[in-house]
Amino acid sequence: MEYRVLARKYRPQSFSDLLGQEVLVRTLNNAFSQGRLAHAFVLTGVRGVGKTTTARIIAKGINCIGSDGNGGSTINPCGVCENCTAIMEDRHVDVMEMDAASRTGVDDIREILDGVRYKPVVARNKVYIIDEVHMLSRNAFNALLKTLEEPPENVKFIFATTEIRKVPVTVLSRCQRFDLKRLKMEDLTNLFSTVCQKENVTIEKDALTALGRAADGSARDGLSLLDQSMALSSGNITAAVVQGMLGNSDRGNILELFEETMSGNLQGALNRLERMHQNGIDPLLIVQDLLEVVHLVTKFKVHPLHIEDSISDFEKQKSVELAKQIPMVQLGRAWQMLLKGIAEVQSSSSPFSALEMLTIRVVYLAEKGEDTSTRMSTEEDQKKKAELSGEEEKPSSAAARSQRVERTIENDGEIENLPTTFGQIVDIFEKKREAIIHANLIEKVKPVKVEAGLMEIEATDDLDKDLTGPIGKLLTEWTGIPWQISLVHSPGEKTLREKMADEECEAKEKAKNDPIVSSVLSSFPGTKVQSVRKIMRRTDSKN
Template identity: 55%
Template sequence: MNDAGVPLTPRASENAGQSGSDAGAQAGAAKPYRVLARKYRPAGFEDLIGQEAVVRTVSNAFETGRIPQAWILTGVRGVGKTTTARILARALNYELPEGSVKGPTIHMPTLGVHCQAIMESRHMDVLEMDAASHTGVDDVRQINDSVRYAPASARYKVYIIDEVHMLSTAAFNAFLKTLEEPPEHAKFVFATTEIRKVPVTVLSRCQRFDLRRVEADVLMAHLANISAKEGVEVEGEALGIIARAAEGSVRDSLSLLDQAIAHAAGPVRADAVRQMLGLADRTRVIDLFESLIRGDIASAFKEFREQYDTGADPVVVLSDLAEFVNFVTRVKIVPATADNVAFGETERKRAREFAGKISMRVLSRMWQMLLKGVAEVRDATRPAAAAEMVLVRIAYVADMPTPDEAIRMLEQNGGASPVAGGTAAPRTAPAAPVSSMQSSPARATSAPRSNAEPSARPQMIAPSPDAAPAARRI
């Protein structure tokens, strides 16, 4: 198709000059492969997933005729900023050959006169500029000079500027007058991942849309639909792993799905996706979590070493462990979180069990230790050894009371040391009596050491004065 959308047909002389074998060879030649992120790029507003607020606002604006002169789209990578900009350009210039559409519309059931050229970024009236490589005032001056001229064939001239935050200060200043009072036939669509770097003088002249991250369950449904169209069998658990790894980015999820299909060379299984991404088995991460909660360091060491020997990165193991701690915490606060299909059935079931037994104090303490431990392991020269030491710290404080809990337990027992309960691993050393507390203020407020491991436990940090009452421990 040409820029106006008219289908191009090969010239007769060219067809006559081709032999039958040449034509057959060209027909049989395989087309270049297009990655899934490009092949299934949305072409209309109804194809955008996870951006209902943007679609509704734009739809109402088009229906009421309240179309602004400039939009600015912001969000993380891969949520559809450039795609939305092209859809806006297509909606502004949508026309049918019979001339039944007289103005901008969001209802585009078929390809119009200009649609194909706009979607392929080759329409003469829809100009795309990458601000990362055109940052100077001269580039903006060219736009200011060309914006005065009417469009050649379309209804509007649309300027799409990607990564607009990369423009220089002088370039932004040169844009202000044109952006505030553009000709009626000109529209501007800006896209950026760094909205804070765009001057407020530019933001005040645009309608801003924040494209949100796509939820994992929505991504899973989208990936399942594409897998069915491609004729590829993908396990639901594998789709969940890909959706979580994409972190809300549609493009990242499609790229990972593309890679997983090539990696599996057949049905895509969860184990193959974990191996491709270098992730640990979620079931084994949960087993590691259970060993740490019990204070069973030997089992925790054995489980971690087995995962490490199969190729799991120590940083990834601790990160997955922290993610599961966060998931259990969310299930404890909002039980309906366990119904999220982005997580596996085993993961959801065991998260419910842990949430009913583990106190919020233990979960919060484990989260803080893992958060610090991940940074330590990432910077360590021997990551596996550093990760093991992090596991030791977590296991040894698993059954350790917080200072306020220890003081309350001493007061309830009349100064006698209570046995550290919970579900910790049984200690072999017999419990020894605790001497009466000293009368000095410093001694009166300190937490006693555990009798079973007097020298192995780290010193606890005193809680803040406004700390909530201690919850019942596991």
């Protein structure tokens, strides 16, 4: 007997076999039981989620006559009657499937319209299944409209498409629409595990996870990959076999590469890339995997208790550790650089060289933003020491960074010392006559943390979000070290303008307590202290 691929052999035959489409199944179950079955359906979703399969199951449910030949329409077709068997084997005279991708014209639709006038030959209803319906021409859609709106009582239309936006709204308004969801990772792995048991094949858990991730929510894609891995593994499917077949690297290897890259370990990252290249891993897949890791780590960064079913326990533990160690700013910039790097790798004549250059830039980003290897190991200890001693965190990482950069780039001659406080930064912009930025620093900026090479600012509503770029660029140019200016949601200090206003109020209160000022205020009712200025008194010395 000729071999049947797994995607066809294990195609669902009833709604109970259909995975991940609970809303569709519940709606159709109620429609069958209440006798409220529509005359036209449109099924949409990505490839391999069960659109054509669902259409055939609906056709079987409409025309099933039961094992005794006396049954009616049902949500649970028997699968053994003449109509069910003929529909499953795609040979039923009253259930016609048309591929709109190859039959797109109005003449093809006219054939359907001519057949609609006649009653079914053996079944209760004629069912027309049109796959990839979005490929029909405009004239073909227009020819279908009238019949689709008022079809004969014994005719049903079922459309399937992956491009629902290309279907005219006039057609959609005449149909009941069902959006089939991507299958969850849990559903896919359970399906693969069940198929392996029936095929007497053993498979590792990590291999199931890798196949489920590669399937990307498509049961057909996943079963095709499983079929291929069975042929490759000879009865025992391991994670290494699946990774080698897919051309992917081990996810743990990608996590190690990401950690080396973000910690500034350039030599280790390049060596690992070379080993992956020798193993035949596609450079583009490496960049895509790194993007997935950045996305995963960022999710754990913003939501430490995030539950991710599609990853192994090792990946989850490693991602949580990296999320605690890498600042959000660096994760965001790494995402942007890797996203742009995809186009570079795709268009380069030497994709691996482009990948190496991309990695070098990301490593430089890590060194530029923060000496991450030092930060990762000391950040927690420094916070604990600061809490116990009541002192501010020592800017050891910034000092190390400034010391490293100053060896190659000289500071601006007009700047004697590297600024380590917000006031010093404001003075620099005043000295350099950057009036607009200087005014913004005084009026709107609330500093959260300032050290050599780093300034964190509270993200307030009235602050210009584009201000951080020019500040960092100018400070880098003037001081000779890279500066990272970040907007954070932590509360900061008062603005300098607010501090000056507070100092002025305090000075006025002190002035009121002066005996001379107090006497004047009491002698002239209604008098107020308008301002307080220091008077420099000069005494002449006698020779």
